[in-house]
Amino acid sequence: MKHVLERLTLKEKIGQLNQRLPGWDALEVTHGKLVVTDALKQEVERFGGIGSLYGLQRADPWSGRHWGNGIPPERSAEATALVQSYIRSQSSSGLPTLFVEEAPHGLQGLGGHVLPVNLAVGAAWDDDLVAELAAQVAHELRARGIHVALLSGLDMLRDPRWGRAEECFSEDPYIASHLVRSTVMAMQGAGERIDTEHVAVVVKHLAAQGAGIGGRNGSGAPLGWRELHEIHLPAARAAAEAGVAGYMAAYNDVDGIACSANRDLLTGVLRENWGWEGIVMADCTALDRLLDAAPDHAHAGALALRAGVDISFWDEAYVVLDQALDRGLIEMADIDRACERVLSLKQRLGLFDESPADSEPAPGDDVLAHRLAHRLARESIVLLRNDGVLPLAGSTRLAVVGPNADDLLSQLGDYTAPRPVPDPTSSTIRSALIARGFPVEHAAGSKLRERIDGGLDAVRAAVGASEVAVVVLGSSSRRLYESEFAENGAVQGADLGMTNGEGVDLSRVAIDPVQIEVARAAREVGKPMVGIVIGGRPHAVTEFAGLCDALIFSAFPGPTGGDAVVDVVSGAESPSGRLPVTLPGGEGVWPVAHDERRETSRGYADASYADNVLLGTGLSYSTFEVSVLSGSQTEVRARVQNTGSVESRYVVPLYGRRHVLGVRPRVRQVIGYVPVHLAPGEEQEIVFPLGIDELGTVDSHGLLELTPGHLDVWVSGDLHPPTDSVRIEVAP
Template sequence: MTGPRYRDPTAPVAERVRDLLGRMTLTEKVGQVNQRMYGWHAYERDGGGHRLTDAFRSEVAAYGGMGALYGLQRADPWSGVGFADGITAADGARVADAVQRHVIENSRLGIPVLLVEEVPHGHQALDGTVLPVNLAVGATWDPGLYEAAAAAVGAEVRARGGHVALVSALDLVRDPRWGRAEECFGEDPYLAARLTEALVRGARTADVAVVLKHFAGQGATVGGRNSAATELGARELHEIHLAAARAGVRAGAAGVMAAYNEFDGLPCVASEPLLTELLRERLEFDGIVMADGGAVDRLVRLTGDPVAAGALALNAGCDLSLWDDCFPRLAEAVERGLVAERTLDTAVARVLALKFRLGLFERPYAPAVDRPSDPRELSERIARASITLLAHDGDVLPLTPSIRRIAVLGPNADSIAQQIGDYTAPQRPGSHHTTVLDGIRSAAPPDTEVTHAPGCDLVGGDLSGVPGAVELAAAADIAVLVLGGSSARSGDTTFDTNGAAIVTSAESTGMTCGEGVDLADPRLPDGQLALLDAVAATGVPVVVVLVQGRPHALPDLSGTAAAVLSAWYPGPWGGRAVADVLFGAAGPEGRLPVSIPRSAAQLPVFYNAKDHGYRGYVDQPATARYPFGHGLSYTTVGYAPPRLSRTRVTPDDPALTCRVTVRNTGERPVRETVQLYVRRLSGGSSWPRVRELRGFVRLALRPGEEADAVFEIDAETLASVTRDLGLAVEPGELLLETGPSSAETRGARLVVERPG
């Protein structure tokens, strides 16, 4: 091939990068590591179409190109983009291609731009498919289902011209007061790791690169306070907060986003020990590191100078900025000697390598994409699989045809906005979405009377609606009470510079969850509890359905509710999923990805705490109301003790098989999630945890059927974090435990012998 080496698609990526980098000016290099423009500022409505703005053209001209453009198709109250002025599915590819064409044709070297999109739980764009939030995905314990959904959503993003998906996957719910709990897969590192690798695999099948958020330890902020300090030691970081990152890197994640929180006194985006020594050297990550929105600008408080702030982040290992004013001044940093040009070259090389790997130099425009499956159907499947039956008296569910009058009550019974979660684009007016009330009306037998009243507001003390709700309940055969929280933003919501909601009181906004919406007390609001008590006092059987983005602290409902289910934020079609479970068209399959507390006073309650044999508080138990892994079904299931193929192994040869026989002892079919935990009884290089999830198997069992759940145990299953923060199988005595939850296990002893 004649022409520049970087134009040769058969040349190795490293050679193409080296050739292109050698042709670039300092200004062009700085342009490649910047992502300061909001995508919605790059276009404006022009009659029936869209035109590129002068601001966008000026940005491209200033740097001889553009490294990345964030959120071209993002729509939400913060961006102010809606159906009147935004980019719909019908327009997405055309506008993306116009952006790409302008960048290529108006840069000296013809370097394409990365189009970066928010994909928190589906593409955050007009007409984008909305999935249940990540906490609901965690409750499915089904990586295969999530991988299929990630592939379908990735195909949707790619068909609209997007290249890079920003997805929360690395944060863990270590404190349910944190408003971003809904963005996490749960509290456990192993479960998060399996879902993170499923996410990356699924997106890669659609040729979409994933940037995993947030690195690292953001879920461990003190008091559940968003973006605040963490008090993580290195061991806690390695034992709990790095497993998902390791899995994502192995699966081929294109990037990670540095978190806002500090680690050992430095914000993550400025931490060389975190971004370079740990991520690059120990985890061998060769992708890009992206700053969180405006995070580099925050470093000015440390440096006193925006040029030095940009240099600090670049020297630490950050490759690509987001919305800040500091990285655009990196040329000054080089000229002042604050950062070496070779350091800038390294960051530019990573950005260019991603563009080459995505094939953007050969195929810069939106492709015709065949969707592997319908993302809306997958969204509903996730919602159905996530519904978790927390408590049940054994008689009320599933609802039978003899139920002729159903009162559907509560502030979350008939609200799409309150079941789709934070970071969601406006929904098209007239779209066929399904609230819980809609789902029950559709699923109920034709002669069933379904009545409805909210009874109370989501928050606040106005109880004027309670008497009407009580009247409906008293006339019904059963009351379905839909309670919980809301992350619904509105046009009246005010925002921080990074898009987080600014909420001074839940009463003023109706938001009780979401970024920037932390709770000191995660219990259900007083009005909802008063409504529950008043309806229960009628004597009618009560089924509580929690539509929530965090594990709300729950009182003892054993004398109040006949059944309690968590539907999380189940997405726009979640009402059908809830109704299917209530009426028995589907059984409840969900298992808790988090522990549900009794009160804020006992926090934290995560199951895998250090094993110090704590007896509990004097005034209340220290245990969770419902433990991690818990979830009931409409049948009964019996577990035999686990059986090991070997009871003694060595660190060099740790392989064995663990089997447990599981029997459906009831009268209904079940999808049972059999869980494997490892508990260290002796040995090891640090104090052990109570137990740690290291495997799970899903079994489908007919009534009376039994089957073996089989776990292949290897070095990764038995490994622990060593004194030098590596991973190794350490000598000692372990208990391999199996069961239906972290609090219901039976174990078999395994000795790991010392070598020699």
């Protein structure tokens, strides 16, 4: 891209590195016609173009865009074309911009397909399905003129208090790595060139945001090198291997150095050690937050640029890069390097082609996407307990109670655009049960954190009039148009209706006491009781579980979530989800990830580890026998048989404990998983390939190497190697 770069003025180069204008301010609708705003014109004039534009199609309470004033799907292509045309026309070199949008679980734009949140995706353990769906999303985005999708997936769920827990695939880096790899490859396509059916992906966040102290959003992660590379960087490394277009640098610091100013991370690890090439984008306003580590904006910008940030996201710091240059804080080569990376991404997307790549986008398949999302939601349903009450017979009279029984918004998760009205493809548990013909009595009982007058009486009455109580509790990341937002869109004001999502970190993670009252009221009536948690974080469910005869955990399953849960509850499908995270047994009982290092303490004197619900937990309506047949350094063979009477999908996980001389081992790690689908009596042999990803240890450059030692493997759900585990000697 040298030839393009050479034609650019300093102002234009700086323009390529800035992403300042809120995209939703770039267009307005006048008499039904889309027109570019003065804000866009000023921004384009200021920089002689715009390097990338974030959020043109974003719609949500923060942007203030909704069906009344936002860009509907059918006008998306028109909108992007209009803005692109304007920007190109005003740039001396005709440089196109990049349209960047949030797509953490589908596009956060009007009419975008909404998928289950990542935490639900993690519960399905299904790389192939995720890839199919990701491809559909990519088609949809590109058809709407979008070039770059911001995708959550690198954050590891290490603290249940963190409000963004729902954006994590898992606490386990192996699961997260596989899902990130599948998603990135499906969204970008396999080639170096990103064609018109695919989009560039910027994965977020780099790095260790899930390790912020206290589970507080963006707080420091004072991590050591092994912890960083073993737990927090594998998913990023998988993305690099998949050729991901970019990374978003996280807000947090790693051991004192903010990620956005962290040369060791952004250049040392990513580029020098991993050999990756692409762009690094800062998180929203993250560079201006460097002012606590720099005397002024120019210094902040210089820190970031020299560390390896190529694109700023709403900062003053990158606007004044010219001052930084004048003051000798950076060199022109620093600007050129970043600029060249941005231009290279545009080239990779075909934006410099004679016939621009996105002139004829390939539309996505709406029906297919919906069907896949529904399937993914269904696979994500985790049955934690079943004393025989499930599945429900078709005519059972049900009391469907609790605040999440009939609240679509609570199923969707954060970063979701407003639903269309009407919304015929969505379902709540109540609506889905009714649609299947169950006689249903309903009472909310309470709000998530507030009592409702007469709520408990209504619950008792509903349960009294029914044969089985279905009690749906949990949390919600609903955003309100009346909420207050921080400058980066995180929720700011307290809001009792929201218990999850960015900006909603909690010190207590058990199912709220107000909701437990609802469960108690239902229980008191004496009917069989099915508990369902629809939530966005690893809630402590000990108390709720103790009240139920069956318990289901469903991380925000999306708009088809009601149908998905009812597929399982009704027995139409046997449940097959497994927890991708360990649920703490009670308040204050964390961290509890299954792959913490071994400890010798007895745990908390006032809590029982037996109350923790371990990663991998998930029951079926059938029964399965699994065993390891053989293990070597290249593969593990296992056998699984459906020994029950119900045809069912079933995920076979492979767990391992790796021993290396001198290093305290982690208790257990996922090192493989294979979903199967077996009829009663059917059996299957499974091969888990082993390689450097499963056996390697991290060297001082963050690269994997084979260190001598051994690996114990097993396929049962045990936390510690059971007696039938197989030991594999590892030699380089």
